[in-house]
Amino acid sequence: MPPIKRTKFKLAPEQLLEMFYWLKLIRAFDERLSVLVKQGKVRSGVYTGIGQEAIIVGTCFGLRKEDFICPLHRDLGSFLMKGVEPRVMMSQMFAKETGLSKGRDSALHSGLNELGIFGNTSMLGANLPVAAGLGLTFKMEKTDNVVIAYFGEGASNVGDFHEALNFAGVQQLPIIFICENNQYAYSVPIEKSMAVDDVADRAHGYGFDGVAINGNDVLAVYQSTLGAIARARAGDGPTLIECKTYRWHGHSEHDKAFYRTDEELAMWKSRDPIPTFTTYLRTRHVLDDAKQQEVEAKVKATIDDAVDFAMNAADPVPDEATSDLYA
Amino acid sequence: MREATYLDAIREALAEEMRRDPKVFVLGEDVGVYGGAFGATQGLFEEFGEMRVVDMPISESAIVGVSIGAALRGYRPVAEMQFADFISCGFDQIVNQAATLRYRYGGRAAVPIVVRAPSGGNVGGGLYHSQNPEAWFVHRPGLKVVAPSTPWDAKGLLKAAIRDDNPVVYLEHKYLYRRAKGPVPEGDEMVEIGKAATRREGSDATLITYGAMVGPSLEAADRLSKEGVEVEVIDLRSLMPFDKAAILQSVEKTNRVVIVHEDVKTLGIGAELSAVIVEERFEALDAPVIRVTYPDTHVPFSQVLEAANLPDADKIAGALRKLVAY
Numbered sequence: 001m002p003p004i005k006r007t008k009f010k011l012a013p014e015q016l017l018e019m020f021y022w023l024k025l026i027r028a029f030d031e032r033l034s035v036l037v038k039q040g041k042v043r044s045g046v047y048t049g050i051g052q053e054a055i056i057v058g059t060c061f062g063l064r065k066e067d068f069i070c071p072l073h074r075d076l077g078s079f080l081m082k083g084v085e086p087r088v089m090m091s092q093m094f095a096k097e098t099g100l101s102k103g104r105d106s107a108l109h110s111g112l113n114e115l116g117i118f119g120n121t122s123m124l125g126a127n128l129p130v131a132a133g134l135g136l137t138f139k140m141e142k143t144d145n146v147v148i149a150y151f152g153e154g155a156s157n158v159g160d161f162h163e164a165l166n167f168a169g170v171q172q173l174p175i176i177f178i179c180e181n182n183q184y185a186y187s188v189p190i191e192k193s194m195a196v197d198d199v200a201d202r203a204h205g206y207g208f209d210g211v212a213i214n215g216n217d218v219l220a221v222y223q224s225t226l227g228a229i230a231r232a233r234a235g236d237g238p239t240l241i242e243c244k245t246y247r248w249h250g251h252s253e254h255d256k257a258f259y260r261t262d263e264e265l266a267m268w269k270s271r272d273p274i275p276t277f278t279t280y281l282r283t284r285h286v287l288d289d290a291k292q293q294e295v296e297a298k299v300k301a302t303i304d305d306a307v308d309f310a311m312n313a314a315d316p317v318p319d320e321a322t323s324d325l326y327a
Numbered sequence: 328m329r330e331a332t333y334l335d336a337i338r339e340a341l342a343e344e345m346r347r348d349p350k351v352f353v354l355g356e357d358v359g360v361y362g363g364a365f366g367a368t369q370g371l372f373e374e375f376g377e378m379r380v381v382d383m384p385i386s387e388s389a390i391v392g393v394s395i396g397a398a399l400r401g402y403r404p405v406a407e408m409q410f411a412d413f414i415s416c417g418f419d420q421i422v423n424q425a426a427t428l429r430y431r432y433g434g435r436a437a438v439p440i441v442v443r444a445p446s447g448g449n450v451g452g453g454l455y456h457s458q459n460p461e462a463w464f465v466h467r468p469g470l471k472v473v474a475p476s477t478p479w480d481a482k483g484l485l486k487a488a489i490r491d492d493n494p495v496v497y498l499e500h501k502y503l504y505r506r507a508k509g510p511v512p513e514g515d516e517m518v519e520i521g522k523a524a525t526r527r528e529g530s531d532a533t534l535i536t537y538g539a540m541v542g543p544s545l546e547a548a549d550r551l552s553k554e555g556v557e558v559e560v561i562d563l564r565s566l567m568p569f570d571k572a573a574i575l576q577s578v579e580k581t582n583r584v585v586i587v588h589e590d591v592k593t594l595g596i597g598a599e600l601s602a603v604i605v606e607e608r609f610e611a612l613d614a615p616v617i618r619v620t621y622p623d624t625h626v627p628f629s630q631v632l633e634a635a636n637l638p639d640a641d642k643i644a645g646a647l648r649k650l651v652a653y
Contacts, residue, residue, distance in 0.1 A: 126392065130420075160420075
């Protein structure tokens with residue numbers, strides 16, 4: 001089997017531009033949420049993935065509707081890429097009736113089966129056994145759909161991680177485990193939570209391949225994911241891809257992140273995935289000033305519209321606080 | 328009608344539901360070739376194969392989590408916890424993942440899973456093979472909890488649980504597996520979740536119980552009958568939702584209540600039932616509600632110690648005498 005890091009791929013200019021749009025939209029969505037929290041317009045539940053967008057775009061790009069994603073708490077962008085309308089996502093953050101959970105819970109604790117999105121709880125890593133269950137059904141049905149399951153390096157220390165990856169290895173399930181290693185589990189740095197350098201190494205204990213890649217390079221993420229997906233669709237089992245990245249903001253918008261240095265943050269900001277990709281696109285003459293302005297205008301209009309819609313949307317009615325408990 | 332054991336009734340319900348609906352499958356530790364630690368899945372592996380009778384690693388959290396994932400894709404998994412005691416290892420997936428999912432999905436999804444859990448003591452199992460965890464799950468909105476006491480109900484409630492669209496914790500009492508024998512209907516006879524059964528009619532006191540405590544409760548009621556006291560025995564069968572109407576109706580008739588359960592006393596099911604009765608039928612009561620339960624302690628290994636803790640016909644009869652004399 002060829003190493004997935006060297007999977008051959010070709011993207012047309014319009015596909016590259018689409019990737020660029022998603023990177024910009026997801027960044028702008030999180031940045032706007034950050035402002036809305038500070039303004040007191042969004043109550044809480046904002047865990048931005050600013051700085052980690054290349055992972056979402058590189059893993060979600062080109063997925064089928066039938067493929068399932070099991071995002072972690074910073075992966076709002078994956079909901080958008082899998083087909084949730086920005087208006088609905090923004091309503092979710094505003095706890096409005098028009099949000100995914102109708103105001104029952106914040107952030108990404110909701111999902112939609114018909115779009116192939118699983119919404120996890122606040123228990124990090126608890127999405128991984130569920131991902132294994134989704135993958136098991138694809139195997140039972142002998143379809144070639146896949147599951148993309150996200151977790152942080154922090155969640156790789158949770159028991160559910162072990163139970164899920166072990167079972168996925170035993171059953172050779174069609175799952176791509178994506179580790180977003182952003183260096184911190186809230187305030188605890190990786191060296192205090194793990195005695196190995198790479199989460200990717202853990203895959204070998206479960207009998208499948210694990211690779212560590214540059215998570216700030218959208219094309220590198222896409223390339224490896226493409227290889228892992230091909231492997232899963234062919235019935236050759238799971239892969240773990242560890243994407244090295246960095247969380248620009250604190251754990252939540254309330255966390256000032258005093259536990260890390262300015263130098264460290266500056267270093268990682270210099271590796272911002274968006275300018276890197278922009279340079280590539282410009283060098284390849286896929287992007288010029290006019291096209292970039294067009295994308296940026298579309299992004300701004302989409303976010304403005306989503307915020308406007310969500311702010312004016314109805315609150316849930318009090319009776320709904322106790323409904324939808326049982327089917 | 329033909330008779331079968333409680334364990335056979337469970338096995339029969341599983342096999343029939345798996346034949347009826349290809350989306351039903353079982354998973355758990357040793358459920359495959361071995362047929363389950365107690366034999367509840369015997370024959371299923373041979374009939375349905377390894378993709379519908381899935382042997383799992385020792386991973387209770389994954390057993391439940393995998394079930395949830397499959398349920399979201401339209402399957403109806405029946406997960407087996409080898410012992411109810413081990414359910415704590417899968418607790419988060421049950422109470423945080425399964426129980427809340429429909430609510431936080433805005434009513435747009437359901438989690439039709441069954442978690443079968445062999446519970447209860449009186450079998451020399453000691454601390455980790457004897458527990459009664461029902462109160463944990465009754466206390467968590469979004470879950471249903473059932474606890475059959477007869478082979479008939481074991482089959483009918485399991486079928487109902489499998490067809491229910493919600494997560495159901497199905498507590499099967501291991502003391503009853505081979506000891507409880509009785510009529511079991513063939514085919515699709517179901518027992519509705521949420522409906523109690525009156526096992527004995529009476530006008531002098533109401534005894535509310537479930538699971539393996541139904542037996543000694545009926546024995547105590549027989550003894551009291553010889554003393555001229557007629558006790559109505561209600562077998563809850565479903566702990567969440569429980570049959571409030573049946574309870575209150577009986578309380579209005581007898582005006583006296585004793586609650587018997589094998590779980591510990593503090594904040595057990597009896598505490599809730601007692602509170603509901605006092606809140607809603609205070610004026611109907613002629614005596615305080617009495618509870619006969621396990622003391623607030625663990626299940627000891629020694630037969631002498633376990634017997635000292637377990638409610639039995641003597642203890643229940645004593646409580647009934649006290650109740651009617653009040």
